[in-house]
Amino acid sequence: MSKHLIDQAMQLLRANDRGTYTVPTYGLYPFQWNWDSVLSALGFLHFDEDRAWTEIETLFDNQWEDGMVPHIIFHEHDEGYFPGPDVWRTGRKVPTSGITQPPVAGFAVRRMLERAEQREDATRRARALLPKIHAWHEWFFRCRDPQGTGLVAIIHPWESGRDNSVDWDAAFGRVPTDGVEAFTRRDTSHANPDHRPTDEQYKRYIWLVQKFRSLGWDNSKLHDASPFQLVDPGFNAILTRSCSDLAELADALGEPEIAAQSRNFAEKSLAAMDTLWSEKWGQYLCRDRAIDELVDSPSIGGLLAVFAEIPAARAKVVAKRIAKLGELANFLVPSHDPSVPEYDGMRYWRGPAWLIVNYMIADGLARAGETAIVNRIKADSVKLIEESGFAEYYDPITAEPCGGGQFSWTAAMVIEFLDERVTA
Numbered sequence: 320m321s322k323h324l325i326d327q328a329m330q331l332l333r334a335n336d337r338g339t340y341t342v343p344t345y346g347l348y349p350f351q352w353n354w355d356s357v358l359s360a361l362g363f364l365h366f367d368e369d370r371a372w373t374e375i376e377t378l379f380d381n382q383w384e385d386g387m388v389p390h391i392i393f394h395e396h397d398e399g400y401f402p403g404p405d406v407w408r409t410g411r412k413v414p415t416s417g418i419t420q421p422p423v424a425g426f427a428v429r430r431m432l433e434r435a436e437q438r439e440d441a442t443r444r445a446r447a448l449l450p451k452i453h454a455w456h457e458w459f460f461r462c463r464d465p466q467g468t469g470l471v472a473i474i475h476p477w478e479s480g481r482d483n484s485v486d487w488d489a490a491f492g493r494v495p496t497d498g499v500e501a502f503t504r505r506d507t508s509h510a511n512p513d514h515r516p517t518d519e520q521y522k523r524y525i526w527l528v529q530k531f532r533s534l535g536w537d538n539s540k541l542h543d544a545s546p547f548q549l550v551d552p553g554f555n556a557i558l559t560r561s562c563s564d565l566a567e568l569a570d571a572l573g574e575p576e577i578a579a580q581s582r583n584f585a586e587k588s589l590a591a592m593d594t595l596w597s598e599k600w601g602q603y604l605c606r607d608r609a610i611d612e613l614v615d616s617p618s619i620g621g622l623l624a625v626f627a628e629i630p631a632a633r634a635k636v637v638a639k640r641i642a643k644l645g646e647l648a649n650f651l652v653p654s655h656d657p658s659v660p661e662y663d664g665m666r667y668w669r670g671p672a673w674l675i676v677n678y679m680i681a682d683g684l685a686r687a688g689e690t691a692i693v694n695r696i697k698a699d700s701v702k703l704i705e706e707s708g709f710a711e712y713y714d715p716i717t718a719e720p721c722g723g724g725q726f727s728w729t730a731a732m733v734i735e736f737l738d739e740r741v742t743a
């Protein structure tokens with residue numbers, strides 16, 4: 320069975336492969352997405368190392384001069400997506416969006432180099448990526464943490480990768496909708512509208528894009544100018560983890576300066592992470608930087624924090640919390656707590672389970688020695704695939720597949736989860 324699923328996942332990645340980049344899925348997402356690409360590369364590495372490296376290289380070929388790596392690269396013209404390059408207007412030769420996404424590259428590239436069989440080629444390619452990834456991390460701390468708190472803010476919900484999370488609701492309510500140019504959504508013609516963000520949310524997404532565009536996408540201005548500044552524990556955990564993995568990578572490649580700077584970033588950020596801890600929920604929470612308050616919203620962002628090297632005692636409490644969620648949901652890990660009224664089991668990031676987040680949470684908890692819950696998360700992930708195919712996300716109670724189908728990063732995570740069993 321495992322072998323069969325791995326074969327299917329490989330075929331899916333091949334089908335979504337556009338030569339030098341992979342689309343998340345045909346139709347709904349016809350370009351290259353930042354963290355989709357990086358996580359998909361982990362899947363490619365199992366059967367085509369060269370192609371895995373190319374995926375990440377293509378992404379970094381489109382890095383901005385200031386260090387930012389955009390969340391979408393519009394390699395080809397496609398009318399089927401909104402908002403396209405004509406809305407972003409970032410003025411790039413290969414058009415890109417103007418915001419970023421969770422920086423998983425430091426983590427992934429270290430893992431890829433450790434596993435690669437073509438050692439010489441892998442070392443050469445990791446060495447070339449190292450300063451670029453580091454420049455992206457520097458950009459984060461410079462442009463998204465201007466006060467030097469150790470934690471970075473996202474300035475658009477799309478940056479989090481958890482587009483319509485309940486975490487953003489209150490802050491997003493302060494984003495105006497006046498002056499938003501008329502638009503036609505395309506996502507709802509590819510996927511069930513009940514599984515997608517609402518029209519009201521879309522207006523606010525676009526208001527922010529127009530605001531940043533009016534400032535010429537100048538990242539020295541955007542953070543302070545944005546009415547939406549959210550410090551997400553999951554996002555920061557990914558950044559912290561990538562910094563410490565980049566430090567290891569830099570040491571291995573003989574780049575002590577990058578190693579030292581990356582270690583500093585990681586240490587400062589880890590220490591600051593504790594300011595997001597909630598005793599009430601037994602997990603981390605977001606901070607709304609604009610009003611300097613924690614957001615009382617028990618989402619998966621605060622569980623994903625275990626991806627960073629948080630203190631063992633904290634990881635234990637998060638593991639317990641996930642086990643509790645496992646009594647409410649049949650399939651871990653729901654993206655929002657099923658016991659609160661905002662939970663919506665089929666709407667994107669307001670309840671459904673996502674395999675990529677499961678993967679990162681399982682990785683963090685494995686390091687913390689929480690084997691029982693790791694095994695449950697992995698088993699649930701595989702069951703979701705067996706029952707419902709390679710969907711974008713799943714209802715965590717019924718396993719119903721939601722959003723788009725034939726999803727690249729879901730396939731990559733399946734290979735990651737199953738390969739160890741097959742080869743064990």
Ligand code: GLC
Binds near residue numbers: 343354479481
């Ligand atoms: C949605 C998801 C985001 C992902 C993108 C492409 O916007 O919320 O995390 O990167 O789709 O799959």
